[in-house]
Amino acid sequence: MSDSAGTILLRDVWNDNPVFRQVLGICSALAVTNLLANTLFMCAGVTIVTAMSNLTISLLRNYIPKRIRMIVQVLIIASFVMMVDIVIRAVAPDIHRFIGPYVGLIITNCIIMGRAEGFASQNRPLPSFVDGLASGIGYSMILIAIALVREPMGFGTVLGVVLPAREIWWHQWTIMVMPPGAFFMLGVITWFARNRLEKSTATEAK
């Protein structure tokens, strides 16, 4: 309740990262990470929705009837998702054509509902906003890391820009473009991040 913004940020981005610690938001982590541009839009969408829904739910927390709090949270989250969906469709139609189905599915992203129910409904607006923002950043960090491996290996590009001297050294790893490549990378990154986290926790304990 009395955590500072810095503590919340560190906890949600690293110590309790939604993807590699809580294993949430995996569906989109696997689906949209074969191209970095798609990943960035998805990450921005999730971060905005998590932060704004947390802020709104926190502002209304003393007025929301307890018995219907879940339905109220879903209504708020769904509204922000629809706004994000419309904006992405307007500003980046090509990216929307690919990630559109997943933008709609942000409504059911466990990270957002989890933060709304677990944090925003019991905390003040500013810490709730930071919590939502940090959870979104924590999610984005892992997705961007996956995309930064999948796109170069699968397409030989980063953000659509061809890698230098690609024709000389690059060989396409088709599996990286396909869903199994995402499973593989998510496993590797989860292993790496958890390993680092456990080592740093063990060092602090000494």
Add this chain to the structure above:
Amino acid sequence: MNKSSPGYILAFIIALSVVFGFGISFVNYATVDLLKKNEALHRNRVISSAFMLSVSGNNAADYEGAVKKEIRPFSLTARGKTIQGYRHTATGNLGFVFSGTGFWDKITGIIVLSPDLSTVKNIHFLDQKETPGLGARIEEPQFTAQFRGIQPAWDRPETERIIIGASPDPGAKNRVDAITGATQTSIALMQALNRELAAFKKAYSQRESNTP
């Protein structure tokens, strides 16, 4: 105020729905012109790609200009439905908008054929909502490129003129590979294409025979 009373709950939900409904409507209203422009650009880009017009980039005016200059639209009526057709003025290639029900939702695209309808020149999709990573792969160049040069078997029954998937003759000139893991989408696309091809051919032949 009793937050558990039915009156409060009802009033709260209504107020919240009104506020957020207004917010969504506002965002939609603010972007409506942009959405229309994007839709027009997408359509012109798909037509340009399908007819292999020499235009690229993201400039909407370039695509609009190329389509206006090189493509002549026409409409046909078949089975009580209007078919939007296009003719490439330089090559005479014919294209039309086909649609059908996919595994999840409607699939719409443009198929381009040689002037005598004997060969498929290209296929591109305008809209589809198939499973991402599976059925949605119908849009990928690896899949669409297979259609270039195939020859619909006009002498075969309507459902077998283009085959997507297995065939007794793997080297058949009217066959392309289906998408692994998306059998239902592949079948749905094959059925839609064959149905729409038959309707287009019939309507186009009638139009040609009626033209003096």
